[in-house]
Amino acid sequence: MATYSSAGVDVKKVKGIHVAINDAIFSSLPDYVLPIKGHYAGLFRTGNQTLAIHTDGVGTKTLVADQLGKYDTVGIDCVAMSANDIICVGAKPLVFVDTILLAKEDDRLVMEIMKGLQEGARQALCAIVGGETAIMPDMIKGGRKPFDLSGAMVGVVEGEPITGGKMKVGDAIVGLESSGIHSNGYTLARRVLDVKAWGKEMLEPTRIYAKPVLEMISKCEVHGLAHITGGAYSKLRRIGDYAKVGFLLDNMPKATGVMAELEKKMASDYEFYRTFNAGIGMCVACPKKDAAKVMGIASSHGIGAKVIGGIVEGSDVILEKDGKRISLL
The missing domain is CATH 3.30.1330.10 (PurM-like, N-terminal domain)
Structure with a gap:
């Protein structure tokens, strides 16, 4: 069964490189x-x-x-x-x-x-x-x-930047549907998928969320936004660190199409949800009262959306699936 590190990409080591780069560039700035x-x-x-x-x-x-x-x-x-x-x-x-x-x-x-x-x-x-x-x-x-x-x-x-610092325990996480693999994880995907069989799905363009997300920001109370790319759901820590909160993903969509095929090839749920977007390309953290409005805006732009979890106490990103709780960090 496949892992990202076996394909030559160690996400934890990459994270360490990111930390070192940030420490260097933020040591002295105008x-x-x-x-x-x-x-x-x-x-x-x-x-x-x-x-x-x-x-x-x-x-x-x-x-x-x-x-x-x-x-x-x-x-x-x-x-x-x-x-x-x-x-x-x-x-x-x-x-x-x-x-x-x-x-x-x-x-x-x-x-x-x-x-x-x-x-x-x-x-x-x-x-x-x-x-x-x-x-x-x-x-x-x-x-x-x-x-x-x-x-x-x-x-x-326009206005103050959205950092995630306003997220609160109890906020909803609305997941916006991806169009496929998007543009991350291909070093592994190319090893486990037959391009002759899956090439069209593998080349499906990354969904661009600019129009719906900007509308959500203007019409809803958006506390945080996370683009699910390299490292997949561990990316939620980018916004979680600003509010000192954790994330519980307990209502993820069932993988279909090329995502279902990738899931079958992975060594574990951890590897799948730490490497691929699993059907969700963007996460929107908002008060529960705004979740329906966020999903309605997504729908008006032809994008599926659902509440996939919520903001919780702690500093972890937890996937709850089939009765198991799995840290994605």
Whole structure:
């Protein structure tokens, strides 16, 4: 049975690297940078505005695109990974720049990638204002048309940033349905899934939550937002640390489609829920009284949503499944 570490990714070690990086960069910062450490975006002030910035990539999902010879959707993933992160601090996406690394000059490949980037920007309500294209044959190798894709996004926060600090014991956690694997866990997914059988589902673009989440923020009392990406539900600690609370996930959806196939391949529930989104791409923490309204907004945008758990005392992230309680940290 499969584990992420057996595929070459040790999430706990990665977390340690993140801590070391944050300690280094936050040891000395100018006063226009907000001291919000280890969150989904960096925050800084310019004039009377608070801006958020984030950078991310598509990871090894690019290898799936190359295996299938389909390159016009991974750009959506690239935009999604930054957009979904900056909205977690309450930022509205403004502008995006991309970096495309190629093994050789290939204008057709670049234009296919650009189709996805432009569609992603449309969904995220932002503009692509520039980027970088580099030819690096000594580093970008293998496959039909090897490439790497990443980007960076800036957004504006109207009012105070959402850090999770307002979460309270008893708040509901509303899970917004994912469109599939999204853009994390592919180093393992590619090892355990047959791309010939599951390629279409594996390449399904990451859902972009900008429109519904910004509407939720404007119409509901949103206490915290967590994008479920690398490390999956352990990501909830990013917002939990600000309120010194824990999380109980006791009503997770049943895995279907490609997620059900991945669940069957995993060594344990811990490995599955610590590696993959399990059908939920974004978590919204809100008072119980607002949960129905949050779910209604999601539904109006064509996104399934349900209460998957709640905020509890402590500092753990607990999955309750089949009578077992499993720490996901």
